[in-house]
Amino acid sequence: FDDDARLRTSTYARSASYVDGQWVLSGIRQTEVAEHGVVARQIEQASWNSVLRPELLSIVAVKPEILSVWSLVRYIEYLDSNNLETRLYQHAMWAKIFYPAATAVMVFLAVPLVLSSSSRSVSMGRRVMLGFLIGLAFHVINTASGNLGAVVDLSPLASAAAPTLLALLVGMVMLRRTA
Structure with missing residues (x-):
């Protein structure tokens, strides 16, 4: 050019x-x-x-959700050094970093379901279904958060962390109500 x-x-x-x-x-x-x-x-x-290296070419052909955190970091650095958009890859990276915390929070959310005083009157099937619905809601909110973060120009860190923090808050409220 x-x-x-x-x-x-x-x-x-x-x-x-x-x-x-x-x-x-x-x-x-x-x-x-x-x-x-x-x-x-x-x-x-x-x-x-x-500056284009073979390992970067293999990253371009793969969805960011499939890449490892380190591959995402390298690709984000490459995009950033070439003044290209990095938000999608940053969100995928932060989502992967928060994944273990999200898993722990989901386990934490199960505690109030098991410990609730009305647990004897509620069947196991209902508790399993409620746990499934909570997990499904978390998945939908997590996916929507990433998409919404991209649309409203929210920080990728904030859009990746928000669902986990929201689930933690819900779990704390549920645990407080059972105590």
Whole structure:
């Protein structure tokens, strides 16, 4: 691209391999838009220095929810260094970090269901169904929080932490009512 953001050169490579920190392109077809017209060239092989590494390419093809925390951190750093949007990947990273806490909070939510004074009068099936509904509600709120955070420009940390903190608060209220 030139200074006016107009496309000046387009390069297509039949294949590419990453060797010693740089890309080696083969079967290159390069098209250049010049003042007097379009010039096409065929180049057998050339090297290309880029910040794009093979491990980053494998990340792009995968949903952020599937990546490990460390892969997300590396990809967020890459996106950030290229001034690209990172919110989706930041939220996925924070959601993964909060996942163990969310699991502990869900176990904590089960305690008031077991310890409630009316537990003898409520059948096991009802308690299991209530636990299922609480878990389902948590999942829906957790998913909606990430989407809502992206829409209203909320911090990825806040949108990932909010459902777990809300569930903890609900669990504390339920536990206080049973005591």
